[in-house]
Amino acid sequence: MKKLSKEEEYILIHKGTEAPFTGAYNDFFEKGVYICKACGAKLYKSEDKFPAHCGWAAFDDEYEGAILKQQDKDGIRTEIMCKQCGGHLGHVFYGEGFTPKNTRHCVNSLSLDFIKD
Helix, strand or coil: CCCCCHHHHHHHCCCCCCCCCCCCCCCCCCCEEEEECCCCCEEEEHHHECCCCCCCEEECCCCCCCEEEEECCCCCCEEEEECCCCCEEEEEEECCCCCCCCEEEEECHHHEEEEEC
16 A cells, blocks of 8 residues: 555545545546556546536546445445545445436545546
């Protein structure tokens, strides 16, 4: 596991959330691959990212088998984590109609690194 900053550890390990509209990948749309900041596992492709205007990076799909999903401790939302290391990424929402896949992975930028094509 990579050495994390205090802010990255807060999100990935302690399941925190970065402030909306502050993340590096919120309005970022270059071609490439998004990987887990902690372990480097491939999580999302740039073609699955879309502008949800929600304040966090949004994806409507993931690399197959890359994401773990479980009910959040609030009992309402579904938490998403890196399957390889268990790092907290954010939450996934269904049925909002943003894309034909009807799925929005709402991801903290501090949970991700980007590898440009």
